[in-house]
Amino acid sequence: MANQSTYRTFDYCDLGMIDYNQAWNLQKEIFVLRLHDRIDDTLFLLEHPHTYTLGKVAEKENLISTNEQLKELGISVYEIDRGGDITYHGRGQIVGYPIIKLSDWKEDTHEYLRALEEVIIKTCSESGLSTNRKPKYTGVWSGERKIAAIGIKVSRWITMHGFAFNVNTDLSYFGGIIPCGIKDKDVTSLQRELGKEIEINEVKEKLVKNFQNVFGYTKFIIKEKSNYIKEFEKISS
Numbered sequence: 211m212a213n214q215s216t217y218r219t220f221d222y223c224d225l226g227m228i229d230y231n232q233a234w235n236l237q238k239e240i241f242v243l244r245l246h247d248r249i250d251d252t253l254f255l256l257e258h259p260h261t262y263t264l265g266k267v268a269e270k271e272n273l274i275s276t277n278e279q280l281k282e283l284g285i286s287v288y289e290i291d292r293g294g295d296i297t298y299h300g301r302g303q304i305v306g307y308p309i310i311k312l313s314d315w316k317e318d319t320h321e322y323l324r325a326l327e328e329v330i331i332k333t334c335s336e337s338g339l340s341t342n343r344k345p346k347y348t349g350v351w352s353g354e355r356k357i358a359a360i361g362i363k364v365s366r367w368i369t370m371h372g373f374a375f376n377v378n379t380d381l382s383y384f385g386g387i388i389p390c391g392i393k394d395k396d397v398t399s400l401q402r403e404l405g406k407e408i409e410i411n412e413v414k415e416k417l418v419k420n421f422q423n424v425f426g427y428t429k430f431i432i433k434e435k436s437n438y439i440k441e442f443e444k445i446s447s
Contacts, residue, residue, distance in 0.1 A: 216314075216426075217428050218251070218314060218315075218426065219250050219251075219427060219430060219431060220251035220252060220253055220310065220421075220427050220430050221249065221250050221251070221252045221253070221430070221431050221433050222255075222430045222431065222432050222433065223252070223253075223255075223432075223433040223434075223435060224254075224255050225254050225255070225435055226256060226257065226435060227256070227257045227258070227301070228257070228258065229258070230258045230259070230261045230286060230288055230299065233254070233258070233305075233307065234290065236254075237254075237309060237370050237371070240252055240309045241365075241368055244309050244368050245366060250431075251309065251314075252308070252309045252310070253307070253308045253309075253310075253421055253430070254306070254307040254308075255304055255306050255418070256305050256307070257300075257303060257304065257305065258299035258300065258303075258305060259284070259300070259301070260283060260286065260298075260299075260301075261286045261287070261288065261299040262275075262280075262285055262286070262297070262298055262299075262386070262387055263287075263288050263289075263290050263297055263299065264287070264295070264296045265291075265292045265293055265294040265295055265296070265361050266291060267293065267294070267295060268289070268295040269295065269391055272295055272387055272388040272391050273287065273296060274385075274388065279386065280386075283383070285386065291363055292361040292362055292363045292370070292371035293361050294348070294359070294361030295391035296387045296388065296389070296391065297361065297374055297387070297389060297390060298374075298384050298387060298389065300379060300380060300383055301380070302377055302378030302379040302380065302399070302401075302410070303374055303375065303376050303377060303378075303379040304374075304375045304377055304410065304413060304414060304417065305372070305373070305374050306373045306374075306375070306417065306421075307370070307371060307372045308326075308369055308372050309368065309369060310368070310425070311368055312367040312368070313367045315426065317367055319362070322362070322369065323360060323362065324343075325424050326360050326372065326373055327343055327348075327349070327358075327360065328420075329420045329421050329424050330357075330375055330417075331350055332416075332420040332423075332424070333375075333413060333417050333420050334350070334352075334357065336416050337408065337413060339352060339403050340352075347390070347395075348361075352403050354395060355395070355396045355397060355398035355403075356396070356397050357397070357398050357399065357403070358373055358374065358376065359373065359389070359390055360374075375417070376398065376399035376400065377399060377401065377413050378400070378407055378408055378410060379401075381397055381398070381399060400413070418430065
């Protein structure tokens with residue numbers, strides 16, 4: 211944990227449903243501003259339209275779907291600069307992109323990954339589901355089923371990308387890939403494990419508070435999407 215005597219704050223913005231490429235470009239721009247201390251740490255929570263993303267070490271054969279199937283289902287594909295293999299993003303899944311300066315917390319990427327896992331584990335527990343880690347794999351698990359994938363990039367101790375947490379996700383879309391390149395494990399969601407549809411905004415509220423507590427922030431400031439974009443454009447101009 212960070213030194214609790216240090217006053218630290220982060221901005222939180224719910225971007226809602228946003229195209230993957232648009233969010234990726236926004237991350238890159240926020241990264242530069244954070245690097246030069248022009249803004250505070252930032253946490254984005256959002257959802258993406260149907261998207262497969264392949265990390266730097268992804269095996270291309272883990273994308274099972276043909277081009278015709280991708281077109282028919284309306285799934286976009288991006289090769290990106292995070293760690294990890296291939297994963298799916300879609301409606302009902304909460305994606306979290308923390309853009310934070312680890313130098314103000316811990317310059318340790320492994321600790322950062324464990325902290326992101328802890329945020330999701332605590333959130334699942336508060337939602338009524340006990341989850342766990344697996345020493346061999348990054349992410350959060352319900353038994354042998356993966357409920358949250360994590361893939362990050364850290365450059366000059368500033369983070370990008372983050373986690374994908376299945377809440378009410380249509381899990382059939384994972385059938386077009388080998389999720390995270392793991393052939394012998396299934397994926398799951400809060401909805402599947404708890405047997406009911408989950409109020410996604412309540413889950414977001416839990417995630418933000420747990421993010422604050424796990425990373426030792428003093429407070430966070432909620433930024434409305436429209437105001438945040440305007441403020442960001444003003445700062446970056």
